[in-house]
Every structure is written in C-alpha cells, then in structure tokens.
C-alpha cells in the first residue's frame with residue numbers, strides 16, 4: 186500500500202517504495218522511497234556514484250545486466266517493477282531525457298523522422314497531423330526555425346538545440362512522467378537556464394523526476410528535493426529549504442560546492458530563445 190498518494194485522480198505520476206538495487210551481488214541502492222505527483226518536479230540530488238542513475242534506470246526499466254531489484258516502482262498507478270518499457274501499459278509510460286543529446290539522437294536520421302515515431306506510436310497521430318504536431322512541439326521547446334530543424338540531423342544542431350529536440354521527443358510520447366538524467370550538465374550556463382525553463386514549462390501536468398548533482402539547477406527547477414548519498418536517502422525537503430537550511434552534512438557539502446548565485450537559473454528568469 187502507498188500511504189502518501191497525491192495529485193489529480195489520486196494517482197501519483199511515480200511511486201517508488203523500498204527500492205533496493207544490487208548489481209552482480211553488490212548492494213548499490215538501499216530502500217529508496219520517492220513520490221512524484223502530476224505537475225510536481227522532484228530533484229534526486231547526489232554526488233557522482235550515489236545511485237541516481239540506477240534509481241532512474243529502475244523507474245524507466247533500463248537496468249544493467251546482473252541487476253536485481255527489491256521494492257516496487259509504480260508509474261501512473263501501475264506496478265512496473267522490472268517490466269520492460271515496451272511491455273508497460275500506456276498509462277504507465279515514462280519518457281526520458283538523457284544527459285548526452287548527441288548520443289540520444291540517431292545521427293543519421295533527420296529530427297522530423299525521430300519526432301514522428303513517438304507521435305505515431307504513442308500519440309496515435311497520422312498524416313498531416315504528425316507534421317503539425319512536430320512543429321508545435323519544437324516551437325513549445327523554444328526552437329525558432331522548426332522547419333529547418335525538422336530537416337536536420339543531430340550533428341547540424343547546437344547542443345542547446347539538440348537538448349530541446351530531445352525534450353520535444355520526450356513530450357511527443359505524452360507520458361505522465363518525465364525522467365531527466367542530468368540533461369543540462371553538458372551545456373553552458375545560459376543554455377542551461379534556457380533548457381531549465383523549457384523543462385519547467387513542459388511539466389505543468391506531467392510529473393518530473395530530475396536527476397542532478399547540481400543544487401543550483403535543482404533549486405531553479407524543482408519544488409521538492411531528495412538527497413541520495415551512497416545509495417541511501419539522507420534528506421528530503423522543499424528545494425526552497427535546501428540551500429538555506431541543509432540538514433545533513435552531505436547536503437551541506439553539496440550546497441557548498443554549488444554556485445547558487447546564477448541569476449539565469451532563478452525561477453522566472455527570462456528565457457532566451459536559441
């Protein structure tokens with residue numbers, strides 16, 4: 186039973202309970218609980234190796250060979266623990282945005298064709314509706330010249346444009362949960378702020394699980410924070426309390442290591458299209 190269900194319809198976008206993961210017998214994630222309501226943005230924060238990506242992998246159904254999972258993962262109210270993404274019901278769909286947009290996109294296939302796949306398979310669109318929705322999605326993520334970008338391959342786009350395209354592809358599947366694993370890490374500060382703004386606008390209804398080691402980005406984008414250290418949750422709080430009042434020594438170290446003065450990242454900062 187899940188005690189803290191929140192959000193529209195009484196179903197959380199994501200409910201993780203007692204999640205433990207071992208890989209080849211090594212215990213790496215221990216007893217993690219996470220709840221994300223529709224429209225809620227939760228940051229899973231931790232240093233490198235703390236278990237963020239393994240946790241995200243369990244949510245998405247992408248764990249490495251040799252991984253064993255205990256506990257449960259529910260997406261949209263459906264138990265998807267250990268279920269391959271292709272075998273999950275439509276209501277339990279999670280869309281992913283990865284850190285490296287260059288490898289996330291097929292370098293040989295134009296953006297238009299990559300965007301059309303989830304629009305046909307997931308959103309059920311056909312004919313001219315696919316092209317119309319593709320343009321709408323690219324405009325929604327701040328692409329100024331959607332016609333050119335639809336014709337382009339990944340290598341012809343800037344890093345910021347590629348990451349916007351990846352977000353558009355994730356949105357195209359109309360999933361109730363977006364899982365973004367360090368999607369801004371490879372970007373410069375200004376582009377990072379733009380992508381944060383796009384993700385913020387894109388998750389008004391879907392839940393967001395945002396994986397990051399960067400407290401500044403978490404504070405700018407998310408309402409809730411869960412801090413992971415050595416595979417265990419050491420702190421959970423509102424992001425508003427994270428920097429001024431970190432409770433755990435590990436969180437204090439993460440906060441100390443972060444630039445919190447980035448004006449560009451502040452919520453409500455003007456977005457620059459690119």
Ligand SMILES: Nc1ncnc2c1ncn2[C@@H]1O[C@H](COP(=O)(O)OP(=O)(O)OP(=O)(O)O)[C@@H](O)[C@H]1O
Pocket residue numbers: 208213231232233234235236237238239240249250398
């Ligand atoms: N395929 C794998 N086989 C064995 N160990 C793994 C595997 N993937 C991750 N690990 C180990 O699990 C631990 C957590 O890794 P994970 O990738 O989840 O960390 P992370 O917090 O996402 O780090 P980063 O921010 O560097 O991506 C690390 O000790 C890592 O070495």
